[in-house]
Amino acid sequence: MLAGHRKAHRAIWRALALLIPLILLAGWFARPHARVDLPERLSAPREAGR
Amino acid sequence: MSVRYTPVGWNANKIVYDALLVAAIVAYILVFIWAAERPGGAPPYDDATIRMRAFGSCAFLMLSVVLAIGPLARLDRRFLPLLYNRRHFGVATCVVAFTHASYVLGWYFAFSAHDPYAALLTSNTSYARLAGFPFEIFGLAALVILLLLAVTSHDFWLSFMSAPVWKALHMSVYAAYTLVVAHVAFGALLAPVLQPLQIVVPACALGVVALHALAARAEPASSENQGWIVVGAPDRIAEGRAIVVPVEGGESVAIFRHEGRLSAIANACAHQNGPLGEGRIVDGCITCPWHGFQYRPEDGCSPPPFTEKVATYNLRLENGAVLLDPKPNARGQRVEPLAVGETLA
Numbered sequence: 001m002l003a004g005h006r007k008a009h010r011a012i013w014r015a016l017a018l019l020i021p022l023i024l025l026a027g028w029f030a031r032p033h034a035r036v037d038l039p040e041r042l043s044a045p046r047e048a049g050r
Numbered sequence: 051m052s053v054r055y056t057p058v059g060w061n062a063n064k065i066v067y068d069a070l071l072v073a074a075i076v077a078y079i080l081v082f083i084w085a086a087e088r089p090g091g092a093p094p095y096d097d098a099t100i101r102m103r104a105f106g107s108c109a110f111l112m113l114s115v116v117l118a119i120g121p122l123a124r125l126d127r128r129f130l131p132l133l134y135n136r137r138h139f140g141v142a143t144c145v146v147a148f149t150h151a152s153y154v155l156g157w158y159f160a161f162s163a164h165d166p167y168a169a170l171l172t173s174n175t176s177y178a179r180l181a182g183f184p185f186e187i188f189g190l191a192a193l194v195i196l197l198l199l200a201v202t203s204h205d206f207w208l209s210f211m212s213a214p215v216w217k218a219l220h221m222s223v224y225a226a227y228t229l230v231v232a233h234v235a236f237g238a239l240l241a242p243v244l245q246p247l248q249i250v251v252p253a254c255a256l257g258v259v260a261l262h263a264l265a266a267r268a269e270p271a272s273s274e275n276q277g278w279i280v281v282g283a284p285d286r287i288a289e290g291r292a293i294v295v296p297v298e299g300g301e302s303v304a305i306f307r308h309e310g311r312l313s314a315i316a317n318a319c320a321h322q323n324g325p326l327g328e329g330r331i332v333d334g335c336i337t338c339p340w341h342g343f344q345y346r347p348e349d350g351c352s353p354p355p356f357t358e359k360v361a362t363y364n365l366r367l368e369n370g371a372v373l374l375d376p377k378p379n380a381r382g383q384r385v386e387p388l389a390v391g392e393t394l395a
Contacts, residue, residue, distance in 0.1 A: 005217055005323060006300055012224050013262040020231055020259055024252045027235025030181040 067135040071142055078111075079104045102153035103238065107247060109147035110234060113196075113227055114254040116140050121265030123328065123339070130328060130339045137203045140223070144193075144200035151193055154186075185236035192229035195222050205321075213323060231255045278366070278373040281305060284312060284390035292336075294327035297376035302327070303363050305374065306336055306347050311387035313347035314363035314374055321358065349384040 082104035086095065095103070116139050122129040132139075155166045162169035174184040199220055201207075208216045234251050241248070279295055287293050287307040294317050296302045302317040304327030315336065317327045324340030331337065335344035335353060345352055345360055352358040359382035364375040367388060379385060 004300075005214075005221075008218075008221065010266060012221065013259070013266070016224060016228060017259045017263060019228055020255050023228070023232045023235050024255060026180060027232075027239050030183070030236060031240050 063131075064135050064138070067131075068138055068142075071139060075108060075112075075142065075146060078108050082107065098153060098157040102150055102157065103247075105146055105150035105153060106234075106238070107250075109143055109150055110230055110251065111254065112139065112143040112146060113223075113230060114258050116143055117223070117227055117258050118261050121261040124265040124325075125261070125268055127328065133340055134342075136340075140196075141200045141203055144196040147193055147196055151189070180236075181240070183236045185233050188229045188233035188236070192226045192233060195226040195229070199223055199226070208322060213321075217323060227255075227258070278375055281365075281372040281374050283370060284367070284372050287312065290331040292327040292329070294325070295374055297374075301378075303374060303376075304336070305365065305372070306331060307390070308334070308347050308387070311347075311389050312365055312372060313385065313387045314365050315345060315347065315350040316361040316363075316378060318360070319343050319358075320352075320360050326360070348387050349382055351382045 079101075083100055086100040086103070087097075116136060119129065119132045119136055119139070123133045155170065159166035159169040159173070162173070164172065170186055170190065174182070174186070176182050176184060199222065202211070202216070202219065211219065231251070234247070238245075239248050239251060279297065281293070281295055284307070287305060289307050289309075292304040292306040294302050294304055295314075303314050304317040304325075305312055305314045306327075308331050315326065317325055319326050319338040319340065321338065321341055321343045324338040324343070326336055326338055326345070329337045329339040331347070332344070334346070336347055337344050343352065343358060344356075345358070348362075350360040350362045361378035361381050362383050362385045363378055364385055365388040366373050366375075367390065372388070372390070
């Protein structure tokens, strides 16, 4: 049981070691295109509702 | 342990741990709000946004710490006390994340023409674009996982589901962390003005990954001799402590030294697979570093009235070296401890 758990744990972290930097890079590359700051972007439905 | 049910087995250590945890959370939130509201704290967000960012960033940092505790404790025993009450840390993380989500719903979606939850899911459907991707969905999915883990964190669920199922379920915390990283990377990190979060978040996420890689590399190696594993000189093992020896199939064995005699038992605690080899001997019993479950070194049984048992292993001494038989005995089978002479300090 422990062996299986360890193998799964190792496999998951190998995958995350690739996935997490990729996600951060994707976010970084998307950054120059985000012209409006987050609170303003999110406020759109709130303002529309009013 | 196993004879009577108590909702939470409080003791002085747990109370101190939780008090420090709550104090640290409150201090972080107050400092964050103070720093954001002080003159010149750019960009000038409204109060609700500052609070949701305070709770959101706090939840991210807490989840990073929760995931860093395991490898840190494997790399350095001084971090073991953090491991002791990690489940409370996880539940507190869920509460902080839920508070963040409540602020978001209450501020951005409460005035929507639709139900706030429906508005959250339908206000942005730009799934085909990287910039402006509806990052809320990542946060929502992570929160659902964290809630599920918090609700099932109690020992009742561990016993009800069985350890393998419970462990498998709780490994979904890694999926939650990945979703949180995506939530932040496509959300708060897209701010046009450079903010501390844009450095702290990648540093934490990459730091957690690096710690797990380091801990995996630090796992001990062993050499085998005619089926028996050569562990090395008995002096390698300090009194009251253990070394961990990996055996075939990925399992591992903890060899403890107690009063000048060696005993080998499975390295996985019967409670939650805690690393017994990272524990120590307290009152003559091997004590799990995670939750304090205890086992007698000679037979792997918990002392009466408790009923937990782990497998024992055979040891022998040859040419001054300790050898370990990698085949486990039955759980609770007594093995005469191997006398190795004077105890070490």
